[in-house]
Amino acid sequence: MASFIDLIAESIHLRRDEFLTGFTEKPHGDIEQRLAAGIQAHWHPLSPEVVGDALHQKPQAGAVDGSRAIRALSIGADWIVAQALLLGPDGLRLSVADTLLLRGEIELPALNRCASLLMRSLELDLALKFVREGLGNVLLLDGSLYADLPYLLYNLAIGGYEDLPSKVLGQYLDLFDLCQQRGVLLLGIAKRTRSTILGHALLAERQPAIAANLQQGDLDQTPEATMQAVSAENGSSNGNQHHPDLLRRDLxxxxSDGELLYRWAVGSGITDPVLLGSTSFGHTSAQKVAALAAQLRQAKSAQGGQEQLSPLHERLLVAPAIGTFYVRLAPGEDVLRVDTLAPTFGRDDLHLLEFDHTLASYITALPVVSYLLGEYGGLSVYNAALYVVDREVRLHSATVDQVYLPVLRRQLGYPIQYDRSTRRFIG
Structure with a gap:
């Protein structure tokens, strides 16, 4: 009988050419040739002469990250634990945690989405406190600022928590407003580069007709969020039906942008920023908001039986666009995705749902890159502040199972157990 190692090796051998297409510099087909040319045109090597001066103010940075865990209990309920931590100047430490016990039949995509939203809400609570109290002038969030936004228009498919996405969207909009009012540089730094935002922008610049017929969306987002958006739009809880924009299998x-930059961007460097409006809001809910907004602008007031926007949607219409760029801080490094508000690139005239996307010059991002280079600590430490906060906030299994579970038992006065499937993996 062949070993599993031999079987895997044989499978790789059979698929070798298929696998190599994602690593080689040679473009495959017309679309890849155009993408390769686009990357080479919009990738700019970094050097001390190019980067130039840092931010105008001395950075006083706060870094926020969170962690979460889910455990299935023997009574058929699911227990969510989430925590968030902010580390800032002069030893500043802010922490927050929350826990939910969800009863009844809840499908896994909804459960995972609930945990992610709870964690993000805690992170945004700390971020808002940092800005409101004037504790610094730079705020770092782990993850993209933009990728979450389209999915927050969809309710959560869990009774009693349907409005959690709206709460998180409101927190984002509050943070965007406050950072602009207080002059705080807001940066979302994502290690994942699964998005196709840059590829779509480059292809749209060269071949708009081709780009229009490709799958769109910012996939630097958890799969459960995508599936829950599909479910919400279809009025279904199973997430298996296909929304025409979100999961067009025929397109x-x-x-991914990460693949494009791995194959065709040489050395340390930076892309031209893509200023993002409604490019990933390709779902029915967002289209409805935009259509209603157009009606309201034409009429300048809601009259007769005209449908009106909710206060949250009204705020979304005037929210600033988000700019995103990729940077490789050292040769051989993975690229980082950096999101910040459009005014950082000198475009305070752009709002989220008023345009699709546009490109900006990399020159406008150089002050941010200069700051990031100052916080770079090598291959393992892409950003010193986020690296430290990640290590401290990370929710290890031993903490959940040996510390938090006994606290749950004591507080409720019952010998609570995980279900059999979960207990198998706990020593």
Whole structure:
């Protein structure tokens, strides 16, 4: 009988050519040739002469990150634990935690989405406190600022928590407003580069007709959020039906931005920023908001039986666009995705749902890159502040199972157990 190692090796051998297409510099087909040319045109090497001066103010940075865990209990309920931590100047430490016990039949995508939203809400609570109290002038969030936004228009498919996405969207909009009012540089730094935002922008610049027929969306987002958006739009809880914009299986997909930059961007460097409006709001809910907004602008007031926007949607219409760029801080490093508000790139005239996307010059991002280079600590430490907060906030299994579970038992006065499937993996 062949070993599993031999079987895997044989499978890789059979698929070798297929696997190599994502690593080689040679473009495959017309679309990849255009993408390769686009990357080379919009990738700019970094050097001390190029980067220039840092931020105008001395950075006083706060870094926020969170962690969460889910455990299935023997009574058929699910227990969520989430925590968030902010580390800032002069030894500043802010922490917050929350826990939910969800009863009844809840499908896994909804459960995972609930945990992610709870964690993000805690992170945003700390971020808002940092800005409101004037504790610094730079705020770092782990993850993209933009990728979450389209999915927050969809309710959560869990009774009693349907409005959690709206709460998180409101927190984002509050943070965007406050950072602009207080002059705080807001940066979302994502290690994942699964999005096709840059590829779509480059292809739209060169071949708009081709780009329009490709799968769109910012996939630097958890799969459960995508599936829950599909479910919400279809009025279904199973997430298996296909929304025409979100999961068009008939549309070809672009390679991820991470793949494009791995194959065709040489050395340390930075892309031209893509200023993002409604490019990933390709779902029915967002289209409805935009259509209603157009009606309201034309009429300048809601009259007769005209449908009106909710206060949250009204705020979304005037929210600033988000700019995103990729940077490789050292040769051989993975690229980082950096999101910040459009005014950082000198475009305070752009609002989220008023345009699709546009490109800006990399020159406008150089002060941010200069700051990031100052916080770079090598291959393992892409950003010193986020690296430290990640290590401290990370929710290890031993903490959940040996510390938090006994606290739950004591507080409730019952010998609570995980279900059999969960207990198998706990020593």
């Amino acid at each position: 070809p997909r672009l390679p």
